[in-house]
Structures are given as C-alpha cells and as structure tokens.
Amino acid sequence: MTGAVQYAVDLRMPGMLVARALRSHLPHARVLSIDTTRAREVPGAVILTRDDLAGTRSRFGPVFKDQPVVAIDKVRFVGDLVAVVAAEDLDSADEAISLIEVEYEALPAVFDPREALLPSAPILHDPADFVDGSGTADTIQPGVEGFEGFPDGNLCCSAHFESGDTAKGFAGADRIFEDTYSCDPIQHAHLEPHAALAYWEGPGSLVIHCSTQDPWVVRSELAYIFKVEPSAVRVIVPSVGGGYGGKLYPRIEPVVAALARKARRPVQWVLTREEVFMTLTRHGASVRLKTGVTRDGRLIARQVEVVYDGGAYAEISPRVVVQNAPVAAGPYRIPHVSVDCHAVYTNKPPAGAFRGFGVPQIVWAYESQMDDMAHALGVDPVELRRKNLYQEGDAYLTGERLDGVGVEQCLSAVAAAIPPIARSGVREGQPRQRLVRGRGLACSIKSTMTPSNSVASVRLDPDGSLQVLASGVEIGQGYTTILAQVAADALGVSLERVRVLKPDTDVTPFDHGTKSSRLTFTVGEAVRRATIDIRGQLLDMAADKLEVARDDLVIEHDQIRVRGTNVVLGIPDAFKARFGLPVGNLYGDAVVQTTGGLAHGTYRGKDSAFWMWSAAAVEVEVDTQTGKWRLVRIASAVDVGRAINPVQCHLQNEGAATMGIGAALMEGLVHDGGQPLNSSFVSYPVPSMEDVPQDFQSVLVEAPHPDGPYGAKGVGESGLLAVAPAIGNALADALPGVRLRNLPMRPADVFAALSGAATQPGEAPR
C-alpha cells in the first residue's frame, strides 16, 4: 500500500553476495566436464558446481530424493541447474557464468508422457541414486495405500483406487461414453519470483530468509541435505508475493544455502522471470474417461486413467496421484469406480503443486463429458448433475460419511445466476451468426491433504495484547486476518489487540505447510483451542481476584466482567492480581492433527479431513469468423463451510476463478524439442483486468463442517476447479457440434475447431 512491505527480494545484508545460475540448454545430456578456471578469475566470484557437494546428501525432494542441488551426472531439462555463482554484483556474477565451460554428451530425450512409457524411451533416472532418506518431508511414503512405491523406468509413480465392480457396472449401463481430454502445462506466475537469502552462523547453523509457503518442510529438507540437526536450520519467511503452490517444498533454498556455505557470506538469489518459468509447472495431463449411464441418467460406472506429465523430477507428484485417485470419479454417487493415476518423468521442467493440485485437469474431463452425456441423453445438464450429486451424510467411495456437502447448493446458485440462453427455433442447419452466445456450467469435488498437523501457540501479554505464533504463511489469502479474528473472538478481545507473527522456525511452531486450502481448518482450529486455553487461565485468575465462580465471568471489550453485573476487571489487573505487577505471560498451545488414510487392499477409510465443493457457470460470446471469444458473465460458488471473513472468501473465490479463466483462455507452456518457447509474460500472457468480466457473481455457500473452526473449511482452491469446463461447455453450447478437449482453448483453437470437422461426443460402440 505504501511500499513498505518487505518481501524476500527486498532484503539486504552487510557483506551480502548476489547470485546467478548457469542452466542447461539441452533437454537431456550427460555432464562430462565443468571447467571453472576462467570464471574463477572474476574478482569475488564464488562458484558452486557438483564438485562442491561433498559432505552433503546432494539430492532432495519431498518424496523421492531425485533432485540434485546442482547437476551431478546429467541434466534432464532445458533449465536444469548446472552451476551457480555468487558475486558482489550481478554483472560480475553474469561475467563468471559466461566463462564457465561445460562439456555435455547429448542424450535422446522424451517429452510426451505416453511416449516416455514406451520400452524404447530414454530413461531419465536411476532410482538407485536416490533411495536414501525417502519421505522426510511429506506424508506420502512407499507403503501408503494404492501407492506403487518407487519409480519404474520413467513411470514416476502410480496410484490405483477402486470401489465396486466396473465390469459389472458397465454391463448394466444403457449408454457408455468414452473420451480423452487433456491440458497443457501452465505456470504459477506468482509476480514475486523465487527468492532466498541464506547465511551460516558457524559451520553447523544455517539461517535462511525465503519466499516459501512451506517453512517447516524447507527446514527438514535443508537439515537432511546438509546433515545437520533440524533445529540448526532457521527458516524465516517475510511477506510472500504470491505462491499458488509454486513455493511449496524446497525450490532454490538448497542451492542458495550451499552457495552461502561455500562463500562464507550471506548470499541472496532472486530468479529472473524466465527462470521462474523453468522452475515449476502445473502438470500437463491427459485423462481417459469412460462412463456408463442408465437411460434415466444415473451414472453407474466410471473408469478413469489420468496420466500426469511430471517433468524431470518427482517433486510432489506422488501425492498428486495418491490424493486424486478417489476424487477423479467426481462429485457424483457412482457405485462402480476404477481409477488409475500415473505421473511420468519427461525432459521438461518439473511439475508440482499448483492451486487445485492436479484436480482441475480431471474436472475438465468429467465435466466436459457430463455435458456431452446430457446432450446425448436429451436431458438438462443441471438436472443430470443434480440426479447424481452427493448429498449431506452420503457414504463416500471410501465408506466415510460426507459431512458438509454444499455442492448442490453451489450448482443451483450458479445455474440461477446465469440462466440458459433463450433460443427459438432449430439451430441445426441454420447459417451461423457472426457473434453467438453460449452458457455452460460445471461443478467439482476436491479433498485436502490428510493427515496433516498444525500447532499454534498463543501468548497473552499483561497489557491485554495477544500474540499468535503459528507457521502458516500469508501469501495474500488473508491468513493473518482470519487467525486474528479467530483469536480475538475466542478470547473476547478486539481485533486490534491481536498480532499474528510471521513464520520463523526458531520461534513459531510446526505447520505442515500453506497448501491444500488447509490453514483456516487446521491452524485456525489450533489457534481457537489455544486461545480458549488462555481464556480459561485468565478467567481463573480473575475468579480468584473477584471471588466468584469462573462460570460467572465473561470477557468482552478487552475486560473481564461478572455476568449480569457492572463488576469488571481489566486484563492488566488480572495479571497484577496474580503476579503482583502487570508482568508475566499466559501461554496457550494446541496441536491439531487431522487423521485419515485408506486401508490396504480395501480402499476404505477416511480420505479427507474436509471436502471442497464448488460450481461455476459462465456465458461466453464467440466470434464465429475468428474464434475469438470472451466471457460475458461468470458466477462462481464455493462451499466455505462458514465464512469467517466473507471479504477474504470472495477474494479467494474470485482470484481462483480468474486463474481458471487464464487456464481456459490463454495459458499453456509451449516446448519445442524441450526448448521452452514462451518463458515470458509477453509470450505467456496471464489474465488482465480486461479478461475478467465485471459481471462476476461470487457466491459463498455455507455447509458447515463439524471439525472446522465455527464450521469453516478451506476455500483457497475451490473457485478454480470448475471454471475451465464451464467455459468449455459454454463454447459447446454456443457452437453446436464443436467440443474442444484440450486446454487452453485459445481463439486459434476455437477457429480450428470451427473450420475442421465438427467433433462428435464420443460414444463408444456397444
């Protein structure tokens, strides 16, 4: 607002060096030699290559330790790190980089995940390199139900889920629909690039300030890499300029720490935009979807195969496949379901967490098909969905009871907000008008990472101010405001009395990360319980002083009052009564651990601590001569359980939906022979104010969850999930016979579809 907020890019330290990287220009190659002789002559240059990894574990990753700190034997994508240089200024660092000589032996490369699984494909990894230390940073480990364990060739990881008997289900279906849908990889494009500033306080003690969503996971990974105690690593998180998943798990932190270790000075590294594009992506995916339906529109069998393009390193793909295997069936009661999710290594930038965590690619498939089925069956798309949607208290595929099911309310809200286009007469066979409109909608389900753990510590000072210590990260989602509201409400003090500390692993307690829309549900609940603990302590002190029963006391307006009287005691006076002076603190702590997991072999259990439900509807206008289309209106409804802060809920909903618009309209990373072709905001535009319609209805549905604070559940991702298929369905509605099955749907793609043979809904022969 005033420019005073400090991001990691703004940090400066006396004696600090700045860094630049040398990256591979080949998609797959053996690194034969790295000659730094001439680069070392640049004054002040400190160069880190594979030769400087002695004494470290050299490879990291949240599940599989397959990512080298810098390239060791091979490079696996264009942009893979080969060397980094720290110097007094960027010009010197650039000069040193230009003087490093690398000899490569180019290897055959593979870019398409399905091709990568062929026997002839070049293999990226030898799992023997990274068997050590698996599973230090995430809950997914070999042995988790449905998870196949270690990579097999380029098959990075797989998960299988089933419920019922699909063979039987399909045999009983009246109609069977089968199609393949796909999504290009996209990029988070957080405006603040990855940035970190590291220094060592002696040989065994590391401090790192970094733009991360995941301070505790970064801490454990750095401790693992550098073979130090986790408590010897201090991760401090300043304000973060956007994350959307791109700053989960370690990114540049290991290499910055290694460089600072070698330089014996503080080192800051801020990536360029081009580098950010090469650092992490949202999985490209192809989804084969087969659905059996009865004549009256009940879904009875569904078979899903999802192939995620994992890129060069596993990253968090193992949890993407495991977490999404059940929800790939969608928000519908389907008795017979079988899902296979795979992530495949390819010679492209690694794919990882991205708002929606692999679900939007699947919703794109099943909600596109839903409209095709409705069309083929001659039923209303809303009614077809309604007939099959989960209801409150239903048993989920895993056997667990579904609590807080707001999906039908979401669907009804958006369907009412954007009604179907009124049309008269027959459209088939009529000449097309230049500008046509269509309406489409979609709905979705997503689970949250379960189990997970959050700890909060709340401190009451004698002046009545409340400090909230927790390690969630404010990335713009309003986390600090929501925690402050929860704490203020739980104690009975005004919001201004509450301060939420920024994460600092030396000070703030454990948290499993700012991911999976989990902070309000877990950290929020931990803060609520911790504050109630303090409230009890404070009331005890006041009850002693006022000689009344604790139950007769209430806290309101920053003071303690005897119920029904005018007798009040200020918080400082309560401290004085206990300690003689207004000194000391009261502490409250709470640990919230969500539990879950599916039983081996049966796929039964508790899959998710809470469920995210959402729906979107849009009206589009298409220029049939150019393929250019625009959103006329959009409605996005998300089930928030309980809106603790409605303003922030709307911002999350609108922001997530805007990302969905980007994925539908314009975003897609283009590679040619592994070379990235659009690593810039010029060639990779993201939505601007002109791409988002002013007629935008954000709807908050409240189906409370028994375990969330005040019934609240997560909302960070919900608004993204259904937007792209709603747009696809609107385009199909506007253009009879046209169905786009790949994201994005750029005007050129729409034009091509209009010009080419009209694609028919894929109904399999029976």
Added chain:
Amino acid sequence: MITITTQVNGVPRQLSVRPNQLLLEVLRDDLNLRGAVEGCGVGVCGSCTVLLDRKPISSCLMLAANVDGREITTIEGLGSGETLDPVQQAFLDHQAFQCGYCTPGMIMAVKGLLYRNPRATVDEIADYLSGNVCRCGTYLEVMRAARAVIAAQVETTG
C-alpha cells in the same frame, strides 16, 4: 558513470548512474525505494510502475540516464505523513489487494489514469489498467477502488 539531475518524490536529486543502469535499479538499490518491484523485466506486468512526469512507465525498461531533468513519483511519494493518498485509501477501503506485490504499481497506474482521464468509464479503466497484472486476481476490487476515487473526485470538482 553519468550524472543526472532529477526530482524523486518532490526531492531534487543529483545521481551518478551507470549507462546501462535501469531506473528500477536506481530506485531500489541507490535510493532504497523498494515499493516498485520487478515482476517480468520486460515491461508488461506493471509491478515496477512509477510516474515519470505524471505518466505511468515501466521502470524496468527505462534507463536511469533518460530521466535526467524529469520528475519521478513512486509509491513512497504518495500521501503525506500519516495520511494516505486517496487512491491508497480506496485500495484499503475496498480490499483491493491480496499478496500486495502488484499493489504499488497498480496504485501508481491508477494515479496516472486520474491525471490523464479523471472521468474514466469502467471500460476505460479496464483498458488503462490492463497493463498491470494481479495474479491473485483482485481485479473487481481494484475496479471498485478506482471507480470510488473517480466518483469522489468528480463530486468535489463537479
């Protein structure tokens, strides 16, 4: 090195800059004005927007040497003391920010809009601000803030 004379936030400055040094680097590194930030480095995201003679520019593309004799306003130059500029206040009132990284640039772009077109319509606002990306997607709120400032201004000036 080149010596330039400029006004930054109303303060006359004589600065010694490298021929290839960008205005954004001078502001951030030499003058400690870190509200403007680099987002894309190619002048299309708007995060580095400052006013040059009351016109918004991408300071990541402007050579510092080219601002000789001209007037720069950054986010730090808005408001006075404890009082926020009306645009800053409107962004606060309408919760027109999420992560905040684009906010200084967005606010400076709105300032530029007010100088150029003090009665801008919704379409004109969207067009003018289309060079400022908010990846968090806070566009509806930014629009509300901009419209509120314009409405208030029209009311005062008639």
